[in-house]
Amino acid sequence: MIHVEQLSKTYTVYKRIPGSLRRQRLAVTALDGISFNVSPGEIVGYIGPNGAGKSTTIKILSGILHPDRDHGSCLVNGRVPWKNRQAHVAGIGVVFGQRTQLWWDLPAGESFGLLGDMYRVPPALSRERLARLRRELDLDGFIDTPVRQMSLGQRMRCELVAALIHNPPLLFLDEPSIGLDAPSKIALRDFIVWLNRQHGTTIILTTHDMDDIEALARRVLLIGKGRLLFDGSMAELRREASDEKRVTIDLAEPADEAALRAWYGPRGLRIVALREHRLVLAYDGSALAGTEAIAVAVQPLKVADLSLGGQPVEELIAALYARHKL
């Protein structure tokens, strides 16, 4: 579906020299030899800190941007994205979380009709597809509302329809959940899963929301400073990042932090947080077994409840970024 090899992109930017009218020419490397393949039907999470090259990659794959001429190769749907723009974009769908594909002043329904015509979807097929998407995304309440008057959640659902009216085998979602409230986020995730199962749509998802990634992506690509740092499953990413595990304890009685620290320190446990009735401890999963850790942890305490788990994804990613000095 997607085949990328040694893809590079360098921008030329002009920086004003302070106090002078002259400008300095700078070459900025956005992508520095990226390679990966995506098979049909995959959902791939594409993550990395701001400025890592995520958007640049999406823009190249969707045909908006040309990569550096003398480097690498890139095939999407068997096509070079920047060679025949119109043919290429007819086979992909793109949703930008912060921009709209819809006509601001038109009711969403009319935008869909317009897009259907633009993608040359036969009217009957377009109607049928729209009816199904409409049901799946529950658009009935606002399909005749002008886009400008919609809430962000409503608009995002319409954006998805707009990107799917031509039933593309490949869908790019660029920060689709940005700014959405919790129910909208969950509805969005459910829809993405449905779409992937039902239609076998390949989905490339860039986001900063690690819960999205955890819920959706069976495979994660991590990019930083224009280089691909990791390519694998979420579980592998965890192992890669650290083997840190967590014990979260609800306390029946308050505890003294200094005393606890003196107890845990030599026994391989670390206090992550202690707030009134909640204590979070961390330990190295490769040094201690879970049962050992629990035994050590509860000894100085009156315990109301206890749970064991991995490091939260957000922290894991932050640790990973820190390790790669991103």
Place this chain on the structure above:
Amino acid sequence: MKLAASLRHSLFMYRRLAGLSIQSQLRYRSSLLLSIVSQFLIIGVEFLALYLMFQRFRSFMGWSLPEMAVLYGLVNTCFALADALAYGFDQMGPLLKNGNFDRLLLRPLPLLVQLLGMEVTIRRAGRLLLGISTFGWGLSGLLPTIQLGAPALALLLAATVAGTLVFLLIFLVQAACTFVTIEGLEFMNAFSYGGQQAASHPLLGYRRAIQVLFTGFIPIGACIYLPLCLILGRVGLPGLPAWAHAAGPLAVLPFGAFALALWHLGVCRYSSAGG
């Protein structure tokens, strides 16, 4: 065959987009009407000025007021049409600044069709009305003396189409330059509005450099003024044979090639620099 289908699709989509834009503008009828009247008024004083200058000087390079009105009306008609169609070109600055140009690149329709289809600005009808009415008024004053046979009418039509295209292409050049400058290009107004101003008067009255500029480089004069001279039986430019007057509208072709090449260059630059 594929080309023909693609052209048909483009045309169909243009009609669809333009129709929607007109429909949505018609939603605010009273303000639209006022805008049209306003523009009529603003440009109307321009024609009033021309009329008053005739009161003082009696003729312009041998041209009578009705003859001037025909030229003035035709140029303004072409300009008004181009101005109404070129809304999308005018929006290139904002499109590039807020990243919405990417959105156009993601759709399977030629960029120019998408830009042209963005809006057909009805507000510009004020100038159109003025152009048509001054043209009509001038022509009705001349009809007893000039003959309007089928060839003359065909030439007039060619002049109108070519003139509109030239103005449209000037706006396209302006849009292409936006890829480099991002900010709007006021200096191009010298050629769009300035060209309209200049072409509203017989080219015969200008110094050589301006005559060359508006026939050879930005061929507004070649497309509108020269054929009109042939119809009115006037000397267009000294030393120019009659066939060159009739062939004037063809000058839009090389200019169009130039403008399209420049636009293509701009798009390539955008997709390698990434805005």
Place this chain on the structure above:
Amino acid sequence: MKSYLAAFRGRSRSVLRYRAAALAGIFTQFFFGLILCMIMEAWYRSAAPGLQAPLSLRQAASYIWLGQIIFALIPWRGDPELQDLVRSGDVARDLIRPLDVFGLWLARSLAWRLASLLLRFLPILVFSLFILPAIGLGDIALQPPAGLGGLLGFLLLLAGAAPLSAAITVFISCFQFRQISAVGANAIAAALVSFFSGQLVPLPLLGGPVELLYRLLPFRYLADVPYRFWLGSLTLADLPASLAIQAAWLLAVLTASRLIIQRQLRQLAIAGG
């Protein structure tokens, strides 16, 4: 006073930052000036021999160039920033400042006009006064002012034209409270100002009822009257009267705008609760 000064300074700085736009504007005005002068030259060439025109061609060309030089000072339309302020309702923020809103707006408009003028006038002046004669276009160049007296009269009336222009700008902006009246006011202002200030046709060339009309309106004190001092058709002897009438018009426009704004604000306060 200090806050008015701050408003003035802030607005003028933001205009001065757009140097590229100013350069483009200057080029456009060179070009327009040239076209208009050549058209004027053609009119004079076509005139029947012995035609008595109130201006010579050189004077008419000078009149056109003066129009290009002070182009930025002509109040074609309301201050766009002020209009946005009114339209978006942010005008309420100005209202709660312990200042006379009206004075503030006037200061802003004056800054807008003057900053654009300062950016643009010198290159066009140099071009039309010195460069055109040097490249053999002396016939349609700007002539030097008619003596020191002419220059003095021109400068004094220009100094009065600036606040008059700002006052008219504010006056136009007074009608921006509603979209309909805004479009109408801008159009009528553009038509009246461009014609009756003399920017479209040199007013001395017009006679009859039109002359009566332009003499009855304030707009010629923005452009036409200062130009006449430069050209020497008005002299130092006319200066006191001209300045007095200009000042009277300034006062009248200010009073009218103040009355309208106060009425509009009262309505707004009632509508806004």
